[in-house]
Amino acid sequence: MPALTLAPAQPATTPRPLPLPAGGHADFFERIQAYNREVGRCSRCLFDVNTPHISFDDAGVCNYCHTCDQLEADHPTGKEGELILEKQIDEIKKAGKGKDYDLVVGVSGGCDSSWLIVKAKEWGLRPLAAHFDNTWNTTTATRNIHTVLEKLNVDLYTHVVDNEEFNDITRAFIKAGVIDIETPTDIALATTLYQACAKHKIKYQFEGHSFRTEGIGPLGWFYIDGKYVDSVVRQYGNYRQHRFKTFPNLTFARFMKYVVVDRVKKIRPLYWMDYHKEDAKQTLADEYGWEWYGGHHLENRFTTFLHSYYAPRRFGLDTRVVGYSALTRSGQMQRDEGIRLLTEPFHFDDEIVGIVKTRLGFSDEEFEETLRAPRAHWRDFKTYKPRFERLRPMFRIMAQMQLVPMSFYLKYTSKDGI
Numbered sequence: 411m412p413a414l415t416l417a418p419a420q421p422a423t424t425p426r427p428l429p430l431p432a433g434g435h436a437d438f439f440e441r442i443q444a445y446n447r448e449v450g451r452c453s454r455c456l457f458d459v460n461t462p463h464i465s466f467d468d469a470g471v472c473n474y475c476h477t478c479d480q481l482e483a484d485h486p487t488g489k490e491g492e493l494i495l496e497k498q499i500d501e502i503k504k505a506g507k508g509k510d511y512d513l514v515v516g517v518s519g520g521c522d523s524s525w526l527i528v529k530a531k532e533w534g535l536r537p538l539a540a541h542f543d544n545t546w547n548t549t550t551a552t553r554n555i556h557t558v559l560e561k562l563n564v565d566l567y568t569h570v571v572d573n574e575e576f577n578d579i580t581r582a583f584i585k586a587g588v589i590d591i592e593t594p595t596d597i598a599l600a601t602t603l604y605q606a607c608a609k610h611k612i613k614y615q616f617e618g619h620s621f622r623t624e625g626i627g628p629l630g631w632f633y634i635d636g637k638y639v640d641s642v643v644r645q646y647g648n649y650r651q652h653r654f655k656t657f658p659n660l661t662f663a664r665f666m667k668y669v670v671v672d673r674v675k676k677i678r679p680l681y682w683m684d685y686h687k688e689d690a691k692q693t694l695a696d697e698y699g700w701e702w703y704g705g706h707h708l709e710n711r712f713t714t715f716l717h718s719y720y721a722p723r724r725f726g727l728d729t730r731v732v733g734y735s736a737l738t739r740s741g742q743m744q745r746d747e748g749i750r751l752l753t754e755p756f757h758f759d760d761e762i763v764g765i766v767k768t769r770l771g772f773s774d775e776e777f778e779e780t781l782r783a784p785r786a787h788w789r790d791f792k793t794y795k796p797r798f799e800r801l802r803p804m805f806r807i808m809a810q811m812q813l814v815p816m817s818f819y820l821k822y823t824s825k826d827g828i
């Protein structure tokens with residue numbers, strides 16, 4: 411196959427910029443759809459030439475597909491995967507002896523995390539479920555969490571943040587003009603899981619990520635760190651009023667305590683399993699009273715707002731491409747079908763946009779103005795990134811010991827990783 415002729419890629423850290431809408435949302439979404447139809451893509455997945463850090467081989471296959479192939483090679487499933495998982499499960503059980511629980515599993519009410527709880531119980535583990543309630547859950551998600559846990563007799567550790575305080579933090583991120591408006595939730599979730607571990611002296615966490623069904627997000631789309639949250643909120647929020655009284659920020663000192671002193675390990679069991687999401691959904695529904703909430707990322711209203719409205723509208727970013735690409739690579743979806751799905755309108759709900767405006771105290775005009783204001787980037791704020799880069803050799807060892815995810819080491823400690 412001949413090599414693709416590629417248009418020059420966008421600067422590495424900038425999500426594909428599209429012109430802001432001239433004639434309202436419909437017009438803008440149409441432009442994205444037209445763009446999706448015309449643009450050059452990887453010959454195997456759906457990533458296009460403007461994906462940050464993308465490169466192609468002579469067959470037009472992108473580097474993200476090659477990374478996934480490497481992950482496949484490093485994480486066998488079937489009998490081999492089973493044996494590796496069994497060994498890990500034995501270690502977890504050994505470390506849990508004499509304690510109330512063997513491990514912490516983060517739950518969201520979504521399919522992957524609910525499935526992990528079911529599997530943990532099947533494997534004879536004693537999980538403690540942990541949840542960060544950012545107060546934007548859908549009722550279906552909340553019901554799912556409680557129904558599944560009650561059925562399996564699993565305890566729940568929840569961190570609930572003060573509504574006003576979290577609204578201020580979220581509003582600050584939107585006003586800052588950055589894309590990472592879910593960073594506060596991601597940081598708080600990580601802290602909550604560590605807190606649950608610290609409280610019960612637990613040494614292991616399960617993470618529900620699967621590169622086969624969820625894929626790998628392009629480097630540089632989103633950035634997460636505690637200092638970034640602090641910096642944005644000090645600049646655009648009412649930090650003086652709440653001083654993160656209930657928001658569990660992950661400072662560098664806390665992060666080091668959890669990984670170096672407590673030595674909590676993160677494990678991704680789905681990497682070693684033949685995980686079929688549709689089958690998992692069916693079993694969860696039939697046997698555990700779990701309910702499908704209609705789409706990836708849709709269990710939380712703010713997540714829905716980010717992926718179906720804010721990212722496409724403000725940054726021209728269609729995050730659906732990540733999941734569809736994963737399914738295309740693993741043969742669970744035809745490539746043509748993926749391309750067709752990308753031309754479909756976003757599942758966006760006016761009601762959710764209305765809720766975001768009301769809850770965060772934006773008037774219609776202020777909200778429109780904010781969404782049209784110049785965009786900013788995480789590099790415009792203070793972050794731990796320079797420190798992560800300086801400590802790269804230490805994080806390499808930590809990643810090898812499973813104390814931090816390998817993806818953290820590769821992305822956050824490299825000068826050109828993100």
Ligand SMILES: [Zn+2]
Nearest residue numbers: 452455472475
């Ligand atoms: Zn690809």
